[in-house]
Amino acid sequence: MENPITTEETGWTIASALTSAAGAKLVIHCGHFTLGTHPDAAKREAGELALIDWSRPGGEVVAEDEAGRALLEQVGQARALGAVGRALIKTWAKLQPWIGRWRDLAREAEQVAELPGGPADPDLRLGLAMRAVALQRMGVRGDIPARHSPRPTDVQGIEADAFDIAAVVAHVRLTDNDRAALAPVVQAAPRPALRVNPRAIELRQPASVEPAKPVRLKPVWTVQSADRDGKPTERVWKLPRLHAWHGHAIWDFCTSRPRYRLFVRLGGRDSDSYQQTGITFNRIADMLDWLAENPPRVGAA
Numbered sequence: 001m002e003n004p005i006t007t008e009e010t011g012w013t014i015a016s017a018l019t020s021a022a023g024a025k026l027v028i029h030c031g032h033f034t035l036g037t038h039p040d041a042a043k044r045e046a047g048e049l050a051l052i053d054w055s056r057p058g059g060e061v062v063a064e065d066e067a068g069r070a071l072l073e074q075v076g077q078a079r080a081l082g083a084v085g086r087a088l089i090k091t092w093a094k095l096q097p098w099i100g101r102w103r104d105l106a107r108e109a110e111q112v113a114e115l116p117g118g119p120a121d122p123d124l125r126l127g128l129a130m131r132a133v134a135l136q137r138m139g140v141r142g143d144i145p146a147r148h149s150p151r152p153t154d155v156q157g158i159e160a161d162a163f164d165i166a167a168v169v170a171h172v173r174l175t176d177n178d179r180a181a182l183a184p185v186v187q188a189a190p191r192p193a194l195r196v197n198p199r200a201i202e203l204r205q206p207a208s209v210e211p212a213k214p215v216r217l218k219p220v221w222t223v224q225s226a227d228r229d230g231k232p233t234e235r236v237w238k239l240p241r242l243h244a245w246h247g248h249a250i251w252d253f254c255t256s257r258p259r260y261r262l263f264v265r266l267g268g269r270d271s272d273s274y275q276q277t278g279i280t281f282n283r284i285a286d287m288l289d290w291l292a293e294n295p296p297r298v299g300a301a
Helices: 007-023 041-045 067-075 077-089 097-113 122-140 160-170 176-188 284-293
Strands: 028-030 033-037 049-053 060-063 195-197 202-204 222-226 232-238 248-253 260-266 273-281
Touching (some): 007 097, 028 077, 060 067, 067 077, 077 176, 097 160, 248 284, 260 284, 273 284
Antiparallel strands (some): 222 232, 232 248, 260 273
């Protein structure tokens, strides 16, 4: 079945996200381009945006009207998606709810982007990770059509705005400009260290090739309490959906021992009720190593 979200519509939505983020005073960098408020004072006061090409002397303004669309045409859909995601991850400013949902998606994808494999270009890498997370979000809640008529206010637990974002991001396609960012990686990559056994139809890894070391995810802490100086005394990291221990959370009791304790969520997916598992460590590295070596036998709720 043909995807009802067209490339044109997807591009328009991503361009809209780029423009909205830049309008919220965020600066978006992608390659040698910068999208943000206009460098001319009068136009900046009027709220106009500009796309600057730093490969030209002095950084030339190459687009003013539809600056987000212009960046999309220059770098590609997936790279532009990753660029706006990187800009949103870096800000803690209060944003409009719609832009905030883009940031939530980008922050979850940031941990996926740290896993082995994928392109070297950071924007393209994050953009593809955002697409993977969007697909997983929709898959967790069942096979959801890309568009409903009329659009529901809630689809299997997804808010209408979040649903629209996930549907668009999940169907982002690589453009020619995105593939150009992949080309240098493909040319420089070593020949595969796998050889094919045609009789067994399997891939065997030579003994001389050492297995890749697992990559630790970077904790994303939410402060629960702090002292009068603002220093955290308790914080929590809810493990992301793509983690083997999804449904669990690590509490950091900053001034207590054992410091790091593993909790399991009680109830449904939206529950904020947790119970201790009894698994504790004084070092976060030890906790992460233990989680990697002991995947749960039964998936969390």
